[in-house]
Amino acid sequence: MFGKRIAVSLLTTVVAAGLAATGMAQTGETGAGSTNSGSTNPGSTSSGSTLRVFDPTLIDRTVNPCQDFFQYSCGNWMKEHPLPADRSYYGRFSELYDLNLLHLRGILEQAETGANRTPNEQKIGDEYASCMDVKALDAKGIAPLEPMLRKIDALREPGELPGLVGELQWMGVRVYFDMGSSPDYADASREIGYFDAGGKGLPERGFYTRTDAKSAQIRREYVAHIAKMLALAGEPADKAAADAARVMDFETKLAEASLSAVEERDPQAENHPSDVAALTAEMTHFSLGGYWKTYDRTATGAAGAPIAGKINVAQPKFFAALNELMATTPMETQRAYLRWHLLHAFAGTSLPESFDQENWHFYAHVLGGAEKQQDRWKTCVSRVDREMGDALGEVYVARYFPPADKRRTLKLTEAIEQAMGRDIESVDWMSAATKAQAMVKLHGVMNKIGYPDKWKSYRTLTIVLGDAAGNQMRVSEYRTARDLAKIGKPVDRKEWEMTPPTVNAYYDPQENNVNFPAGYLQPPFFSGKEDDAANYGDMGSTIGHELTHGFDDEGRQFDATGNLKDWWTKSDEANFNARAECMVKQYDAIEVVPGVHLNGKLTLGENLADLGGLRLALMAWVLKADEAHVDMTAKMDGYTPEQRFWIAYAQQWCSETRPEALRTQAQTDPHAPDKYRTNTILQDMPEFAKSFACKQGDAMVIAQPCRIW
Template sequence: MKTYWPGAAAAAALLAAGPAPAQPKPVAVAPSSAPDLSKAPRMGTWGFDLSGRDTATTPAQDFYQYANGGYLKTLDIPADRSRYGAFDTLNELSQSRMHAVVDAAAADKAATGEHGQVGGLYRAFMDEAKVEALGARPLAGDLAAIRAEKTRAGIARAMGASLHAFGGSMFGGQVQADAKDPNHYAVYLGQAGLGLPDRDYYLEASFAPQKAKYEAYVAQMLTLAGWPQPAANAKAIVAMETEIAKVSWTRAQQRDDNAMYNPHPVAELGELAPGFDWAGFLKGAGLTKADHVVVQEKTALPKIAAIYARTPVATLKAWQAFNLVDQAAPYLSSNFDKAHYDFRSAVLSGTKAQPPRWKRGVGLVDGQIGEALGKIYVQAYFPAQSKAKMVALVGDIRAAMKGRIDKLDWMSAATKAKAQDKLAAVTVKIAYPDKWRDYSGLAIRDNDLYGDVKRAVQFDWDFRTGRLGGPVDKSEWGMTPPTINAYYNPVGNEIVFPAAILQPPFFDPDGDMAVNYGGVGAVIGHELTHGFDDSGRRYDATGKLTDWWTPGDAARFQAEAGKLGKQYAAFEVLPGAKINGDLTMGENIADLGGLLLALDAYHASLHGQPAPVIDGLTGDQRVFMGWAQVWRARTREDALRRQLVSDPHSPERARVDVPMRNIDAFYAAFGLKAGDGMYLAPEQRVRIW
């Protein structure tokens, strides 16, 4: 199904999204299998897991291995996971807490409001016998509608409708804040149509096995749907998608926000991209009141429209049928669900077993009515004092950023003044929204899982399209409170930290502050730096996409960013597989900036006093180790190869070792010298923020 962010540009999340309201009163939840859900366990005795180190390795040779090698040596990735580490351990706690919340809500069939909706949707998913008995019957009406289409115009209208239902479209559409007018919403149109994670899966020989298995999966799903000639149609579908892949922009190209912003009158879409019924598409999507749209991958859209125009109607209908079944499979009987898991998770990410049904049910509730669940979640599990301490930490990191901008030797006074204006205007959102979403208009029935999901997606689409042309809701969140992540939204010029991430190993209110600065402090700095990375720097203090830099400053910035990109591009993750420095540029800049800001803020917090030494470790050493501990993880090879082509984040080891090689204080903290594995000559170190 579809996911939408509150801003026009993709929000920059940490991992591969005003006055605070009164703290909600705690509520009771049902017992869970977890022994204690009240508090995340501390790392070690003071915030860092000393037993997780590999002391046979020196920090000068391989810092990631030194800080995390002992933990990684004994770490087994659970069968239902493609990766496992610090994020995942904390995510398990969040899942268990959500499980307790939804169990309690589901047990009360008379509950109303958000409790009733949370409980009803979870009951519908967990009624496995009902889902199994229905088999493919929930698909019948939607499949019949696809079969009834006779013309390309009708299919174009159906593709528009698929933006708010199960189904596929060769073009994506969203209602988001306008990047050139951030106080109002606009319609965005862009490329779509690929069933594999990235265009490289169709075009690169290294992904040929996955492409072949994808074709078999398409045929399998069409067979389950009772669609005629499944093998022949699957072959035609993959051939069509391969043609779309050839003309699609790369993910690195999509990071150029200026190139991705092309306002266009709706009446002239047929001239831009002939061969596709745009009026029918927008009618099906419920976007007829838009008089203009923002076209994203402008050169790709006419080429995709041409592919659409020459593809036989029978293939387009089969493609629609496959997308319908593919998206609906997790809410259907086990034959559909297992086929979906076997390809989407086992083949593409290397997992060995499907997560238990309760985890999938919790994920469904969080994904479809997340703020209803989140409201109950924070009432039960989020302590008010954590928010207050987080506010103080954000203030420390913001002050550190202000000081760094003032001291930059490569930026002119004119650009510095505007950068300071932008920094001062950054909005901070912590833990949970000031205003919760109202789901009272959404009908949830505990005997209609398929219908519940369809209605939830339609409800969300109507909510967003209904605001078209109106003022942007600045209070909106792009992640739910139980999410282990954080993000920067450039159009809102805001940094956002959900409740669930404000726990060890990121933040321990009773732990060593050096580790806290290296953990959540660097996370705060990471998100703040996104406002000034190679993409975020193009937005001003109001969130408007505009060029506020002098040409000389921009050139000097790009030169340093290019040096950083080359360092990552040289980092070999698997034999012959290296990081895409262009795709990951923004996240890499944010990692480096975040760690620098965390270190500055920690130093300021000492108020001139010497840092304490704990277990023989200095304050600076503990800051660096706090950052490394956040990223301790192992990832399956299939998932890692997928990440390298589709994820703007670098793999964990690179997120630790590469930034540290560019920080002078790291050399002083651990006594690095020329010839050490982590050593980088001073003139080669990147100086951005």
């Protein structure tokens, strides 16, 4: 399957999914989609956008900024942007995402019909057209999956499973477990094989185990969804219902043997070096040899297993349980489980519309609260971006990301990095020895801005017009082969985990690099036409956020070269943990929907990054303003530079989220909802209260702010 990266992104899956997938909690690579709005200005480009980084018209001046700064900064935006029916989430990220979608559609429509197309244009154009042709998909029905469905039906004993599991994974169906490449925790310069828990259709372990009424209801809806999918594929209703119950029972056993989202954030808990021979010996009821046979050996050019030597078995307990389950689970259950996941993987945009609708119903409506499906073209643009993002991104960047924007972002990044250096030097709770190591790590960060130096080649990928399901299989094969070919080779720190048009950013602790895709480096987050107060408050804080991830509760466990290696003295570690505990308590206390609290441990890394990032942005901006002799009392649009800095920070988070999505987010996502990324973070910044003359007793002023960096 696909390589494992522990990169931490800026946005929640709710946000990123609200942007990029109808199936917000979809586990496969097929989650279709994107968004809809009508509120953006289609003609805008990075230079002509009407979106502003600091926008006084979005402010609701009837709200007291010292009581609820999120509502104050975003109140008018919310009035003007009621949540569209097809969204679980709509925010300023969605505004830019919508604009990017229009740009990408323009590129794809040209590629669809142009004369003398380049090989890449043929691929992206034909894939888009195949995805859009719903009539053809309806006419084909499930015929493209029939050969595999027949193989599943023919399964009679556990010994036949390994070969079929290999085949299914090869075509992108994520059954039983995940396997791929990953940097070695002990030596981040090399890729090794990686085995991880997987094979579940619900977003996280707790969805299978929680005992409250709402969780039980979601499970009932999930079982009903599986039954409907099986029925759509031709099973009689009573058999489909019985099969769905069997699948639920089996997935619950997989879940019980898996780590929770909180546990998965601890790299030590996932660090279990092993080798292929040892795992082969342990999997007594699942022949790894038989499993490898169905993987294409040309992937690595080697005969035999595509993975040899050292591997990491992230969750040994899971594989021990899986080994037993393989032998003891009735074949009828395993056949139902495989059928369900096969349909699930292709439901989004490769099967008849009825599958797409049913898939949307559970993943976007039940789990996300969306009320209607988004336009097909958005789903299809997102699919091509996900599958061939570099082919699309190369054209996108040439049209919409001027070189000046790249230079400007790089300068801003360097200013934030310098602020971090000064910050590390100045903190009073860290010893000189740990500080010296922290500086080595900071200086080792690689800044990646806009797009990759080298575009991925799609030369070996065949895209056939009118064959959406076949194309999906071939894309999966292409990606799997590419991923497996990395094993045993040096890690390529210059490769990107996000496509260039993506509205998001990330830090990768094993590569020690920050990554800002071109799609994000635009208004309303960054603009060459606006002043430093706005750009530092917004994009500056994001750059600081990503940098701080190198020093959050998870990232700090990795050294400058990305190895999982403790470089902290015991007392510095204790000081850090005591300070971090302040934020755990602060976020544990937040109730996002009745009965559902945020999880302070799950969100700790992101909250540390938000707070640290904003502090770094403030430090860097104050220094720059000082050097430029900016008059800090001069008002623009009625606000001092400091006030505009805070408002620009808050306005990047203007958004609305449905309660269903908030619940799912609180239970699965390491990011806090946008309102708290604004208000709770600013409560921890006494400088904010000063800028708006907030006083003790105001909601935005708390007795004991948390402070780490």
